[in-house]
Structures are given as C-alpha cells and as structure tokens.
Amino acid sequence: MTTMKPIQNLLSTPAGRRLLIAVLVLIGLTLAYKLLYPLMFESYVGKTNAPLTYDSSKRLTDAEFEALAADLSREARYRKAASIVSTDQEPFARQVKIEMLMGTDSVVRDSEPSHIKYFRDAGIRRYEGPDTCLTCHATIKIDHPDGTVATVGTLEDIVDSVHFKFQSDSGGFSTYGYDGRQVNSGPHKIPVGKIDRACGIPGSFTWTGWAALVEARPEHAPEGEVQLRSEGCGQCHIGGNYQPATEKMMPIGDVPNEAKEGIDCLICHSTRYDMNQRVVIRDANGLRWDQDRSMRAALTVGPIRSENCLRCHQHNMGGDVYLHNAAAQEIGYAHQRILHRGAKRGNPFSPHDDAHAAAGLQCTDCHRPSGHKIPRGRMGVDLVANDLPGQEVSCESCHSQAPHNNSEHKALLNGHIARLACETCHIEELQPTNVVLRDWVHPTWNAEEGIWEPTDVYLSGEPGKGFTFLWFNGNGTFLANALGNNPNKSDAYDPLMQQIARIDDPEIVAAVRAKAIELKERYPEIDVDRYVEMATNPLSQLSPELLEKRERMIQSNLRSAMNQGESRIYPFKRFNAMMYEDMSNQGPFGAMILPFDYKTYYETGDSRAAVVKAVQDPIVRRMYQEPFKLYMMDEFMAYFGVTDGWQTLYPVVDGKLVNVEPHWMRQMGTLMVNHGIQGSGRDCTDCHSPDGIMDFSKLGYTPERAAELEDVDIAEQLTSDEMSAQATPSD
Incomplete structure (x- = not known):
C-alpha cells in the first residue's frame, strides 16, 4: 500500500495524470526508436545488419604471443638499424653493423612496437576491433586551430567523420548548384557526398556498388575454371558492414552497434596491415568486405604515415596500375580485388613522382587532423564532403606567397603567384594511364582478367589532353566544374560553353574515332560520326531550347560565383563518361545518371541489364518515391540545374528501361590535381609561345594581350637552365 500511495497521489489530479501520460509516451517513443526504428529502417532500405566476425581475429596462447612479439621486435629493430648503416660498404660488414645496432638500448627503445607491452600487460591475446581499442582509447583529446583542447568520445568522433559517413549535410561546401545557390548554405540541408553521388569513374553509387563477388574467367586459367574477384566502393571504407552508413544520411537514427563494431581501426593505424585480407566475403547475411584483425596488425599500431593513407587513396591518385601503388601489390589471397587500368586523377603521391613525398613529408603534415576529422582545404570542385571546411590546406601554408627567393629573377617569378597556382608550373604531366x-x-572484354570492363576511349597525362588550365577561385559546380574568372571579369571566359564542353584537339578526335570504329565491330548499332560528335562536342546532345537555357543559367546563376574573390590559373584533370541517364530528370547540364550492378556488368557485358539490376535495388526504388523526393531529391535536382523538381517516374517497367538513354555528360568534369609535384617548374616557353600549353584567348584575355603573352621574346629573358634551378617550390 505504501508503494502505491505516490502513484495514487499522482493520479488524483489532472496535472499529475497528464505528467504520467507524458512520461509513459516518452518511454514508449524511446523504446520504439531504440528497438523498432532500426528494424523498420532496414526493411525500408532493403539492407541488413548483423554481428560481424573475421577469420583473422584469432586468440593466441601466451607462447604464441611472445613468439610473435619477438618476431615483430626483431623486424622493427632491423628496419631501424638498416636505415642508419650506410649502404656504401661490403654487404657482410654492413650486416654485422646492423646486428650490433639492433641490440643497442636506443634502437630497442625507438623502434620496438609500443603495443607489445600494452597488450602483454593487459593480458590481451586477441584483437576484436573497436572493442579492443576503446579499452584504452575511449576518449581522445583534440587540439583545435584556435588553441582550445576538447575531450570527445572516440567512437562518436569516428562515426561522425566523413571517412565513415561518406557524406555530410552541414554547410561549408565550396560547391555551387547550377541554380546559383551554395550547397547546403540554406535551411534545407541534404546529405551529399560519395554515398549518393553517382560518378562516371566508378560507374555506380555506394548503395548499389558496395560489395560484389564477380565470376571471372581469365584466359590463363584452366578451361572452365571460374575465379571469384572482389569489387565495390566498400574497399575504401573504414567500416566492414553490408552497406554504407545510410542511417547517418537520414534526419534521425544512428548506425547500429553491429556496424560500429565493424569499424576497421587498423587499416589507418597499423604499420603492418595486410591488404590481402581486404576482399569481399559472403556470409549468411550477404556480402561485405573482410579486414585484417590479426594480432600482427594490432601489435604494430603506430603514428599514421603516408603509407597508411595510400592504402586507399593511391587508388584514386596514382591509380591501380601505378607501379608504386603498394596496395595494388596485395590484392588478396582469395577473391582478389579487380584492378582498373584507367587512373582517376593520375597524380600519385610517392617519392618516385612527388617532391614532397621524396622529402619525407607525410599526408598529415598538410592535412592536419582534428581527432578523426581530416581537412581537405577550402578549395574543391567536386561534391566531396569536408569535415573541416574552415581549415586551410595550401602550398602557401609552408612556402608563403613569395616562394622564390634564390634567384636574380625572383621578383618576376613571385609575380606569377598572383596569376598562377604553384601546381600550374610544378605539375608537368599526369600518369599516362590517366583516363x-x-x-x-x-x-570491352578483358581476356587477361576474364571480365567485361568499361571502355577507356582515351587516356593521356599530357597538358592540353589529359588536363587543362582554368581560372579557379576555390568554387566548383554540382558536377565538378571549376569556377573562376579572368581578373578582367570578362564574359569572354566561358569554360562551360568552351574548354570543358568541347574537344577540338585533332589527335584526341582521331583517337576517339579509332576507338568508335573498333567498338562498332561488336556493337554494329554505333554510328561512328555521331559517336565522335557526342564524345567531343557533348553539347550537341542538347536541344536548342536546353542549350539556350544553359547559356542563360550560366550568366544569371554562376557568373557571380565565378567572379568571387581572386582567381588563379590551376591545372585540372578532364573527365567525361558515357552512361545511361534517366531522361525524365534532365536539365541543361545533364540528366540523372543511373548506376550499374557490378556483378552483372563484369560477368555478362550487358550494360542495360546491369542498369536494370542496380535500379531495382530497394534504396534506388525509394529514391523514386515521395518521401525521398520531399526529403532530398527535389533539392538535389535543383542544384543539378533541373528546375521542375525530381520526377518520380520509376525507369524500369516489366524488367525493361523506360525513358532511359545513353549519353555523354554534357560537360567534362574538372578534378583538382595537387600531388605529383615536381621540384623544377616549367620553362617559360612552355606557356609563352604561339604553340604553348595555354590558350590565352580561351582564358579570357583580349586578342592583343593574348598575343603579348604568346611572345617568345618575353619568355626568353629567363633561360631554361636558370628556371630549372630557380623555380623550385622550396628554394
């Protein structure tokens, strides 16, 4: 009776009854959010979550632990000693000196992996992912640029990072929609980034291209033998779940604990991570990416170095077939990852091809993290989410705005900084595999790999072919076009109608024609002349009405963003792709491109069937329904330049594509290239000559000024040998 009296008293008044009802409703909503919402969400997007296991996570006995510790200690001490002892001596004598140094206290202290002692003392004999790391690292301290220090939860900091979410709905984008608005600067913010940005380089969304096991039939294999190959966007993600973190792009909800337990801490933090473990595996719940959870990897955790970052990022920079891509040498013990011949950017970060890498600089020397948030700088042309949009990442941070100080012509060279970016002179070429x-x-059938693959119609790393020069003020469009203008603010500079909307180089046009003729042998429906015109003059795919609307939108919506701030001439990698597009959602700058299902595409070569399969993915179906339209797709298409909103006409009927057509995108994407820096800059005559690498007229200069800039006599004031010695970025 005593315990019931407070409840009776509470129920005795109307206010008390209302309070109790409110408390019960709140408890009910909390339970529904925690228990029912995750299940409802999984059903809505057609994905699953489940506890994750990894074969590489094995418990060691004490004896096995000590044997491994001794092995790792010896390896680390040998590397340290070998880096000290000169190589310019007789091999046996050098080996003796190395062995002597390995036993010294200083080498042991400076090189032995610290986590050996931590794990030994804590009795940890099995690495179990974040649970193991959080034993000691539940919180971390973050140094902010303003000098303040904050303590944050480690797991929350990771889950809220772009490396995990693949998107952001916050402001800070340097991207402008074709409607003239800066992305996510207004009250209606939408999630944008790699998770929902269809792209012509990988040919898919992360949703539909997360993890695939492809049946390959390489020509060197015994007749009839099938080899499973791994493919998908998940290979460059720090999670190990069955899909990207879609929950984080919704207005409410969090990724489940199972997904958090799948975070791959070691791919970023271990010095001995085995990329051969990074392959697609199948379990009872579906496909996902495996990871290295071995004690060898866990015990060799250390400071992050470039090698850690490049396990993923060299794939997009140097490319899969880049000779010095270490991760591409470890493609899997089983289910080997597919390597792609065409490089996304073709500007590797490696001591062999980059002056800063050769000098020993690490990625985080420039991209200085705050906790697990990595800055990418204030400038960017593509729709890439940015954890720290206000944090500077630039050459000037080290080299200042007057980097040339060891030359009698330093005033002239430093004067160029007002008009030219450092990269313009110090990136002479991209990799020849640049697509x-x-x-x-x-x-096209790749007999060696035993799969169908997209046809790389043209590859080049040469200036004017693989990359071009554009004015850039740090802003970009929704489809990765650099924005900026000649300081004269003239409308004559119009790259969206000129440089990146047309290819008139005879060599490239001839190469496209040759490839079209080759493709016609398999695809007789190809009209070679039309194919060449569409690829080299993509605006020819627009109706006169859309073309006129495009010109009008450039002037009314983008000119102000082009004229903002100060522009300089930067090098930009050019890229275009032919894909299937949903013509119900077309505007002056293109139509919504549709993804491919990798397994169908690589195995059958039936590109239409691959699109049908991908579009039937549950989350793509949801895109074509009213909730997604209202939540994000209307806003997405407004940025895309489509003024009529998102049309929800589902493009697959009875298993066939409806109102879907193949097209080249209406303009080339322009991707920033900031690595592959050479110590010596260009010769003056590379630019200042009638056949130089820059088209000064298309850069918006008057005919008179363009003629002056092409006068070789001006450039010859500095000789080639002087420039190679004087124009280094660090002199």
Whole structure:
C-alpha cells in the first residue's frame, strides 16, 4: 500500500495524470526508436545488419604471443638499424653493423612496437576491433586551430567523420548548384557526398556498388575454371558492414552497434596491415568486405604515415596500375580485388613522382587532423564532403606567397603567384594511364582478367589532353566544374560553353574515332560520326531550347560565383563518361545518371541489364518515391540545374528501361590535381609561345594581350637552365 500511495497521489489530479501520460509516451517513443526504428529502417532500405566476425581475429596462447612479439621486435629493430648503416660498404660488414645496432638500448627503445607491452600487460591475446581499442582509447583529446583542447568520445568522433559517413549535410561546401545557390548554405540541408553521388569513374553509387563477388574467367586459367574477384566502393571504407552508413544520411537514427563494431581501426593505424585480407566475403547475411584483425596488425599500431593513407587513396591518385601503388601489390589471397587500368586523377603521391613525398613529408603534415576529422582545404570542385571546411590546406601554408627567393629573377617569378597556382608550373604531366573518356555503355572484354570492363576511349597525362588550365577561385559546380574568372571579369571566359564542353584537339578526335570504329565491330548499332560528335562536342546532345537555357543559367546563376574573390590559373584533370541517364530528370547540364550492378556488368557485358539490376535495388526504388523526393531529391535536382523538381517516374517497367538513354555528360568534369609535384617548374616557353600549353584567348584575355603573352621574346629573358634551378617550390 505504501508503494502505491505516490502513484495514487499522482493520479488524483489532472496535472499529475497528464505528467504520467507524458512520461509513459516518452518511454514508449524511446523504446520504439531504440528497438523498432532500426528494424523498420532496414526493411525500408532493403539492407541488413548483423554481428560481424573475421577469420583473422584469432586468440593466441601466451607462447604464441611472445613468439610473435619477438618476431615483430626483431623486424622493427632491423628496419631501424638498416636505415642508419650506410649502404656504401661490403654487404657482410654492413650486416654485422646492423646486428650490433639492433641490440643497442636506443634502437630497442625507438623502434620496438609500443603495443607489445600494452597488450602483454593487459593480458590481451586477441584483437576484436573497436572493442579492443576503446579499452584504452575511449576518449581522445583534440587540439583545435584556435588553441582550445576538447575531450570527445572516440567512437562518436569516428562515426561522425566523413571517412565513415561518406557524406555530410552541414554547410561549408565550396560547391555551387547550377541554380546559383551554395550547397547546403540554406535551411534545407541534404546529405551529399560519395554515398549518393553517382560518378562516371566508378560507374555506380555506394548503395548499389558496395560489395560484389564477380565470376571471372581469365584466359590463363584452366578451361572452365571460374575465379571469384572482389569489387565495390566498400574497399575504401573504414567500416566492414553490408552497406554504407545510410542511417547517418537520414534526419534521425544512428548506425547500429553491429556496424560500429565493424569499424576497421587498423587499416589507418597499423604499420603492418595486410591488404590481402581486404576482399569481399559472403556470409549468411550477404556480402561485405573482410579486414585484417590479426594480432600482427594490432601489435604494430603506430603514428599514421603516408603509407597508411595510400592504402586507399593511391587508388584514386596514382591509380591501380601505378607501379608504386603498394596496395595494388596485395590484392588478396582469395577473391582478389579487380584492378582498373584507367587512373582517376593520375597524380600519385610517392617519392618516385612527388617532391614532397621524396622529402619525407607525410599526408598529415598538410592535412592536419582534428581527432578523426581530416581537412581537405577550402578549395574543391567536386561534391566531396569536408569535415573541416574552415581549415586551410595550401602550398602557401609552408612556402608563403613569395616562394622564390634564390634567384636574380625572383621578383618576376613571385609575380606569377598572383596569376598562377604553384601546381600550374610544378605539375608537368599526369600518369599516362590517366583516363579522360570512359564508355560504360559499350564494355570491352578483358581476356587477361576474364571480365567485361568499361571502355577507356582515351587516356593521356599530357597538358592540353589529359588536363587543362582554368581560372579557379576555390568554387566548383554540382558536377565538378571549376569556377573562376579572368581578373578582367570578362564574359569572354566561358569554360562551360568552351574548354570543358568541347574537344577540338585533332589527335584526341582521331583517337576517339579509332576507338568508335573498333567498338562498332561488336556493337554494329554505333554510328561512328555521331559517336565522335557526342564524345567531343557533348553539347550537341542538347536541344536548342536546353542549350539556350544553359547559356542563360550560366550568366544569371554562376557568373557571380565565378567572379568571387581572386582567381588563379590551376591545372585540372578532364573527365567525361558515357552512361545511361534517366531522361525524365534532365536539365541543361545533364540528366540523372543511373548506376550499374557490378556483378552483372563484369560477368555478362550487358550494360542495360546491369542498369536494370542496380535500379531495382530497394534504396534506388525509394529514391523514386515521395518521401525521398520531399526529403532530398527535389533539392538535389535543383542544384543539378533541373528546375521542375525530381520526377518520380520509376525507369524500369516489366524488367525493361523506360525513358532511359545513353549519353555523354554534357560537360567534362574538372578534378583538382595537387600531388605529383615536381621540384623544377616549367620553362617559360612552355606557356609563352604561339604553340604553348595555354590558350590565352580561351582564358579570357583580349586578342592583343593574348598575343603579348604568346611572345617568345618575353619568355626568353629567363633561360631554361636558370628556371630549372630557380623555380623550385622550396628554394
């Protein structure tokens, strides 16, 4: 009776009854959010979550632990000693000196992996992912640029990072929609980033291209033998779940604990991570990416170095076939990852091809993290989410705005900084595997790999071919076009109608024609002349009405963003792709491109069937329904330049594509290239000559000024040998 009296008293008044009802409703909503919402969300997007296991996570006995510790200690001490002892001596004598140094206290202290002692003392004999790391690292301290220090939860900091979410709905984008608005600067913010940005380089969304096991039939394999190959966006994600963190792009909800337990801490933090473990595996719940959870990897955790970052990022920078891509040498013990011949950017960060890497600089020397948030700088042309948009990442941070100080011509050289970015002179070329034109509609059989793959119509790393020069003020469009203008603010500079909307180089046009003729042998429906015109003059795909609307939107919506701040001439990698597009959602700058299902595409070469399969993915179906339209797709298409909103006409009927057509995107994407820096800059005559690498007229200069800039006599004031010695970025 005593315990019931407070409840009776509470129920005796109307206010008390209302309070009790409110408390019960709140408890009910909390339980529904925690228990029912995750299940409802999984059903809505057609994905699953489940406890994750990894074969590489094995418990060691004490004896096995000590044997491994001794092995790792010896390896680390040997590397340290070998880096000290000169190589310019007789091999046996050098080996003796190395062995002597390995036993010294200083080498042991400076090189032995610290986590050996931590794990030994804590009795940890099995690495179990974040649970193991959080035993000691439940919180971390973050140094902010303003000098303040904050303590944050480690797991929450990771889960809220772009490396995990693949998107952001916050402001801070340097991207402008074709409607003239800065992305996510207004009250209606939408999630944008790699998670929902269809792209012509990988040919898919992360939703539909997360993890695939492809049946390959390489020519060197015994007749009839099938080899499973791994493919998908998840290979460059720090999670190990069955899909990207879609929950984080919704207005409410969090990723489940199972997904958090799948975070791959070691791919970033271990010095001995085995990329051969990074392959697609299948379990009872579906496909996901495996990871290295071995004690060898866990015991060799250390400071993050470039090698850690490049396990993923060299894939997009140097490319899969780049000779010095270490991760591409470890493609899997089983289910080997597919390597792609065309490089996304073709500007590797490696001591062999980059002056800063050769000098020993690490990625985080420039991209200085705050906790697990990594800055990418204030400038960017592509729709890439940015954890720290206000944090500077630039050459000037080290080299100042007057980097040339060891030359009698330093005033002239430093004067160029007002008009030219450092990269313009110090990136002379990209890798020859840099892909410029990629055709996903007409795949080509790769006999060596035993799969169909997109046809790389044109590859080049040369200036004017693989990359071009554009004015850039730090802003970009929704489809990765650099924005900026000649300081004269003239409308004559119009790259969206000129440089990146047309290819008139005879060599490239001839190469495109040759590839079209080759493709016609397999695809007789190809009209070679029309194929060449669409690839080299993508605006020819627009109706006169859309073309006129495009010109009007450039002037009314983008000119102000182009004229903001100060522009300089930067190098930009050019890229265009032929893909299938939903013509119900078309505007002057293109139509919504549709993804491919990797397994169908690589195995059958039937590109239309691959699109049908991908579009039937549950989350793509949801895109074509009213909730997604209202939540994000209307806003997404407004940025895309489509003024009529998102049309929810589902493009697959009875298993066939409806109102879907193959097209080249209406303009080339322009991707920033900031690595592959050479110590010596260009010769003056590379630019200042009638056949130089820059088209000064298209850069918005008057005919008179363009003629002056092409006068070789001006450039010859500095000789080639002087420039190579004087124009280094660090002199």
